[in-house]
Amino acid sequence: MKKGKRKYAKCPSCKAEVHKTEMKMAISEMEKVDKIQYNHYKDLKIDTYNSFIDSNFDWACDICLEDKKAIKANPSLQNYSWNPNYAYYDSQLKCRNCNSDFIFAKKEKKYWFESLKFWIDSVPVHCIICRKKIRQLKLENTMLSDILKKDETDISSDELNKIIEIYTNWEKEERVKYYQAILKKKNSSLNPWVKTEIQI
Ligand SMILES: [Zn+2]
Ligand SMILES: [Zn+2]
Incomplete structure (x- = not known):
């Protein structure tokens, strides 16, 4: 009978096929988790190494961990249904918005899954630059709608400046002109000196 080729666990971090002696840390971490999960752990006779073959969770071989x-990872801090992450490494992803490659860094992963408690299969879809832009846009939207709730006559000069700044960022020329005119009118009525100066 032909013997099938023995399958090895492949370190998701360095992509090397590793023997169980080269991933002691990952195996002992998984055993710890299983012991907590199953009271009858000893009766189960789990081949821990096998669970790492074709795995879809994050772990790393001893060399990757030693080389930093x-x-x-700390499984007890994560939200997961089947397997937690046992390690974090940098992953390269593609931004859904600008299509550029970006790194989902190991420390960022730890923060996402252990401090922010995001579900462990969550991944960022946007690069850092696009994320900042999106956040900025949301902020501007909120700011703008808060100011525009007011009666036009109650909007202060500072707020008008803010509106102009936002519409300038958005390249809304007509809106910029409109609010610049209101600001000009407001300033001249508040400060007669401006009016006089303009007339000279
Ligand atoms: Zn490795
Ligand atoms: Zn992007």
Whole structure:
């Protein structure tokens, strides 16, 4: 009978096929988790190494962890249904907005899954620059709608400046002109000196 080729666990961080002696940390971490999860752990006779073959969770071999290419994860702080992450390493992703490659860094992963408690299969879809732009746009939207709730005559000069700044960012020329005219009118009625100066 033909013997099938023995399958090895492939370190998701360095992509090397590793033997169980080269991933002691990951195996012992998984055993700890399983012991907590199953009271009858000893009766189960789980081949822990097998669980790492074709795995879809994050872990790393001992060399990656020693070289700090990957950092250890803390499963007890994560939200997961089947397997937690046992390590974090930098992953390259593609931004859904600008299509550029960006890094989902190991420390950022730790923060996402252990401090922010995001579900462990969550991934960022936008690069840092696009994320900042989107956040900025949301902020401007909120700011603008808060100011525009007011009666036009109650809007202060500072707020008008803010509106102009936002519409300038958005390249809304007509809106910029409109609010510049209101600001000009407001300033001249508040400060007669401006009016006089303009007339000279
Ligand atoms: Zn590795
Ligand atoms: Zn982007």
